[in-house]
Amino acid sequence: MEFKTYSSPHLPVANNVAVMMQRVLLALLPGTICAFWIFGWGVIFNILLAGITALAAEAAILRLRNRPAFTTLRDGSALVTAVLLALALPPLAPWWIPVIGSLFAIVIAKQLYGGLGYNPFNPAMAGYVVLLISFPLELTLWSAPGAHLNFLDTLALVFTGQLPVGQSLDTITQATPMDSIKTRLGLSETLSEIHGSPLFGHFAGAGWEWINLWFLLGGLWLLQMKVIQWHIPAGMLGGLAAIALVFYAINPDIFSTPLFQLFSGAAMLGAFFIATDPVSACTTPRGRIYYGIGIGLLTYIIRTWGGYPDGVAFAVLLMNLAAPTIDHYTRPRVFGHGDRE
Amino acid sequence: MADSGASFKRRQQPASFGRLHTFHGGLQLPGHCEVTAALPVSSAGIPPILVLPLQQHIGAPAECRVRPGDHVCKGQTIATAPGPISVPVHASSSGTVIAVEKRPVPHPSGLQAECIVIETDGRDSRQQADHAAIDYRHTEPAGLCELIQQAGIVGLGGAGFPTRVKLCNRSQRIELLLINAVECEPYISCDNRLLQERAAEVVEGVRILRHTVQPDVCIIAIEDHMPAAEQALRAALDAVNEPDISVTRVPDIYPSGGERQLIKILTGREVPSQGYPADIGIICQNVGTAAAVYDAVVRRQPLLSRIVTVTGDGVAQPQNMDVLLGTPVSHLIATAGGYTEDVERLLIGGPMMGYTAHTDSVPVIKTSNCVLAVTREEMPAPPPAQPCIRCAKCTDVCPAELLPQQLYWYARSNNYDAAQDYELFDCIECGCCAYVCPSHIPLVQYYRHAKAEIWTQEIQKKVSDTARSRHEAKQQRLARIKQERAERMSRKKQALSGDSGNKDAKQAAIQAALDRVKHKQKLAGTVPKNIDNLTVEQQRLIDAADRRRQQQHPGNKTTD
Numbered sequence: 001m002e003f004k005t006y007s008s009p010h011l012p013v014a015n016n017v018a019v020m021m022q023r024v025l026l027a028l029l030p031g032t033i034c035a036f037w038i039f040g041w042g043v044i045f046n047i048l049l050a051g052i053t054a055l056a057a058e059a060a061i062l063r064l065r066n067r068p069a070f071t072t073l074r075d076g077s078a079l080v081t082a083v084l085l086a087l088a089l090p091p092l093a094p095w096w097i098p099v100i101g102s103l104f105a106i107v108i109a110k111q112l113y114g115g116l117g118y119n120p121f122n123p124a125m126a127g128y129v130v131l132l133i134s135f136p137l138e139l140t141l142w143s144a145p146g147a148h149l150n151f152l153d154t155l156a157l158v159f160t161g162q163l164p165v166g167q168s169l170d171t172i173t174q175a176t177p178m179d180s181i182k183t184r185l186g187l188s189e190t191l192s193e194i195h196g197s198p199l200f201g202h203f204a205g206a207g208w209e210w211i212n213l214w215f216l217l218g219g220l221w222l223l224q225m226k227v228i229q230w231h232i233p234a235g236m237l238g239g240l241a242a243i244a245l246v247f248y249a250i251n252p253d254i255f256s257t258p259l260f261q262l263f264s265g266a267a268m269l270g271a272f273f274i275a276t277d278p279v280s281a282c283t284t285p286r287g288r289i290y291y292g293i294g295i296g297l298l299t300y301i302i303r304t305w306g307g308y309p310d311g312v313a314f315a316v317l318l319m320n321l322a323a324p325t326i327d328h329y330t331r332p333r334v335f336g337h338g339d340r341e
Numbered sequence: 342m343a344d345s346g347a348s349f350k351r352r353q354q355p356a357s358f359g360r361l362h363t364f365h366g367g368l369q370l371p372g373h374c375e376v377t378a379a380l381p382v383s384s385a386g387i388p389p390i391l392v393l394p395l396q397q398h399i400g401a402p403a404e405c406r407v408r409p410g411d412h413v414c415k416g417q418t419i420a421t422a423p424g425p426i427s428v429p430v431h432a433s434s435s436g437t438v439i440a441v442e443k444r445p446v447p448h449p450s451g452l453q454a455e456c457i458v459i460e461t462d463g464r465d466s467r468q469q470a471d472h473a474a475i476d477y478r479h480t481e482p483a484g485l486c487e488l489i490q491q492a493g494i495v496g497l498g499g500a501g502f503p504t505r506v507k508l509c510n511r512s513q514r515i516e517l518l519l520i521n522a523v524e525c526e527p528y529i530s531c532d533n534r535l536l537q538e539r540a541a542e543v544v545e546g547v548r549i550l551r552h553t554v555q556p557d558v559c560i561i562a563i564e565d566h567m568p569a570a571e572q573a574l575r576a577a578l579d580a581v582n583e584p585d586i587s588v589t590r591v592p593d594i595y596p597s598g599g600e601r602q603l604i605k606i607l608t609g610r611e612v613p614s615q616g617y618p619a620d621i622g623i624i625c626q627n628v629g630t631a632a633a634v635y636d637a638v639v640r641r642q643p644l645l646s647r648i649v650t651v652t653g654d655g656v657a658q659p660q661n662m663d664v665l666l667g668t669p670v671s672h673l674i675a676t677a678g679g680y681t682e683d684v685e686r687l688l689i690g691g692p693m694m695g696y697t698a699h700t701d702s703v704p705v706i707k708t709s710n711c712v713l714a715v716t717r718e719e720m721p722a723p724p725p726a727q728p729c730i731r732c733a734k735c736t737d738v739c740p741a742e743l744l745p746q747q748l749y750w751y752a753r754s755n756n757y758d759a760a761q762d763y764e765l766f767d768c769i770e771c772g773c774c775a776y777v778c779p780s781h782i783p784l785v786q787y788y789r790h791a792k793a794e795i796w797t798q799e800i801q802k803k804v805s806d807t808a809r810s811r812h813e814a815k816q817q818r819l820a821r822i823k824q825e826r827a828e829r830m831s832r833k834k835q836a837l838s839g840d841s842g843n844k845d846a847k848q849a850a851i852q853a854a855l856d857r858v859k860h861k862q863k864l865a866g867t868v869p870k871n872i873d874n875l876t877v878e879q880q881r882l883i884d885a886a887d888r889r890r891q892q893q894h895p896g897n898k899t900t901d
Contacts, residue, residue: 001671001680001687001700001701002699002700003685003686003687003697003698003699003700003701004685004686004697004699004722005451005697005698005699006686006697006722006723007783007785007786007789008692008693008694008695008696008770008772008775008785009692009693009694009772009773009775009776009785010686010688010692010693010695010697010713010715010720011370011527011692011693011720011772011776012719012720012721013723013724013775013776013777013778013781014776014777015734015777015778015779016724016779016781017727017730017779017780019779020732020779071725075727077730115728116727116728116730117727117728117729117730117731117780118728226734229733229737278730278731278732278733279730279731281731283731283733283736283744283746283747284733284736284744285733285736285737288733327747331744331763332736332742332743332744333742334614334741334742334743334764334767335364335365335601335605335611335614335740335741335742335743335767336601336611336612336613336614336615336616336741336767337613337614337764337767
């Protein structure tokens with residue numbers, strides 16, 4: 001009797017990129033729902049706009065490149081990029097903000113480099129940074145936590161720029177906690193004065209602390225499901241907390257607490273969902289820790305002394321640049337070679 | 342009971358290798374061996390045809406000593422070892438040699454190889470008189486090694502390295518003799534059944550090996566989930582009152598049955614890359630090999646059969662079988678109730694490191710521990726490969742602590758230097774990386790290809806190096822000959838024309854030459870020729886001619 005031949009191993013494979021991406025999306029769900037709860041319909045519009053644009057752009061480019069569009073789209077990586085970008089964007093941004101960001105992320109940062117697996121930079125963060133530099137005003141349109149517009153009003157604002165009757169942009173938007181710290185520290189106020197404002201909650205920004213908490217939970221679930229490894233989140237959060245602790249100890253009046261740093265801005269989203277993008281990160285076990293620490297430190301530096309209130313996106317892109325070098329210098333000792341330290 | 346509990350404790354904690362260690366990575370795989378591990382080993386009987394490949398081991402193929410038409414007895418040597426790293430082949434049953442030809446053999450390449458084909462007569466008759474059993478205690482280790490070699494014993498765990506070479510060719514003192522009964526690959530249970538049914542023989546075989554090697558410590562390593570085998574083994578050890586052989590359970594993590602990984606677990610030591618366990622004072626033998634050693638020394642029977650796990654959803658009655666070497670797989674399957682309807686793939690070996698056979702006419706050889714017939718549902722065809730997303734899941738499971746994603750990258754781009762720099766040759770092809778790869782990249786296939794390419798390149802390099810050094814040697818030789826000739830010429834020139842003014846010297850040289858010729862001729866007893874016995878007139882003419890020539894071309898030498 002004749003048989004087909006295959007290469008070993010023969011056991012059915014255990015993992016699947018599409019399943020991994022689906023789990024990432026699932027893990028993003030609690031934080032996303034929380035963001036929707038706090039910032040309103042704009043969060044959903046951003047996700048939909050970025051998602052549809054990303055899928056369409058990916059399909060178009062794959063067609064141009066003569067690659068199978070359907071099977072590639074099914075891996076879900078474009079959708080993950082889009083959702084991560086959308087979650088970083090302010091909820092009241094005009095419709096073209098997520099569209100442009102998504103287009104840049106998919107077409108230039110991902111597909112022009114060769115598509116999934118070949119992009120040196122995190123596409124979502126590349127898209128976000130392009131928006132941040134090109135449209136700084138639109139990227140401040142954060143609604144006040146808890147006091148958001150209804151569905152139709154948000155729809156009108158996002159797509160036509162028309163404000164609800166009797167409202168101005170100033171009444172419906174509000175500075176983010178990190179933004180306000182930056183501005184008011186510049187006005188020589190102390191942190192304890194600043195924290196008295198209603199922008200702040202229990203241990204970090206009002207609303208933001210909950211979003212971060214839910215992203216943390218989602219991230220822990222990803223760890224448990226072994227979709228991501230502990231090295232990068234631990235490195236990033238550890239690095240961020242460590243440097244924050246040092247400066248907080250030096251002067252608590254102008255340097256915020258490590259806890260505030262960990263639960264503000266995109267810290268948790270960054271640590272578990274953005275920095276862990278495997279394609280642009282380090283791959284050696286030690287390298288992943290250094291990579292995470294680097295992102296943590298750079299995030300703090302940019303937040304504290306840089307021109308932007310949050311620094312996760314820049315920190316991730318900068319460490320993307322360093323990743324190949326880190327990998328080169330952190331090769332593990334191979335079994336049977338020399339003494340173990 | 343109290344006593345056995347105490348001895349248990351003592352055995353769990355051998356003096357120098359107490360604590361268990363871990364190796365990096367590895368996988369927890371589904372067992373799939375419960376059914377076959379619970380069934381007794383059945384006999385596969387005598388097949389009508391035996392196909393015995395001349396190479397069933399690592400090393401040089403054996404040399405055939407029979408011709409078609411010869412009658413052979415069971416246990417007769419039909420092929421002998423041509424060198425130290427080779428073993429003889431024996432007829433596993435009696436019958437007539439019908440062919441010595443190329444046949445499909447169990448090998449990943451799927452190529453054919455030289456085999457001795459025996460048509461069995463069913464009588465299973467042995468050679469005249471069997472030798473008497475040997476008391477190993479009063480036999481020199483070298484003598485036991487020779488017996489083991491003559492019995493054609495190789496490592497039965499899968500690699501098939503000649504056992505004599507492992508036991509005898511070493512300079513270092515052996516601290517630990519490690520008997521490997523860890524079947525970490527799913528589906529395989531032949532060692533488990535062997536321990537359950539022939540524990541006493543295994544223990545005796547281990548004692549023979551221990552006598553041969555003279556180690557400080559002897560450990561039998563078994564898997565966590567083999568309670569019945571462990572019980573049988575401990576009972577056998579107690580029965581012969583053998584407290585110095587300890588039994589250690591190791592966690593059921595693939596590939597803990599790999600020699601290097603098992604040594605790491607038990608001792609915390611790492612076998613050096615490109616080295617052997619003996620380099621760090623350890624010898625590792627498969628438990629099946631120990632049983633074969635018992636057969637060879639006590640029963641004076643060469644390696645004629647082995648236990649094979651015949652399993653998978655593609656076979657009707659999965660079970661372990663005692664199989665004569667050379668039995669075609671088709672015969673095994675038929676004995677096990679035949680194939681099920683939807684059988685799709687036939688594997689020789691386990692599902693992680695085994696290879697597919699394209700036909701079931703391949704025979705069982707010394708290293709075949711498992712025949713696995715599987716269906717499409719059981720092992721579906723691999724999904725199409727997607728781009729590597731560098732998730733490093735492969736790095737996390739690699740027991741050799743390599744960076745599989747980098748190796749893949751370099752193997753794929755034919756950057757073999759970089760692949761070797763990333764220690765490609767430390768890859769044991771265990772398949773962990775490919776099993777966890779979410780992009781379904783056939784990583785092991787890439788590594789095998791890269792290794793083969795590098796080997797080919799190295800052979801080609803050797804050939805071209807040889808050619809180049811030959812060419813260079815030839816050029817040097819030609820240059821040397823040319824130079825020597827030039828030197829000879831100039832010497833002659835000096836002798837003849839360099840002192841052209843000195844006629845006496847010239848005359849003397851001519852005279853000397855003439856004298857030499859004369860002397861030679863005298864010795865040869867020949868008649869002198871033209872320039873001998875010159876008349877005065879003739880000599881004067883010659884001298885005049887020379888003088889003229891000298892005047893016309895003062896710098897020139899005289900014509901030769």
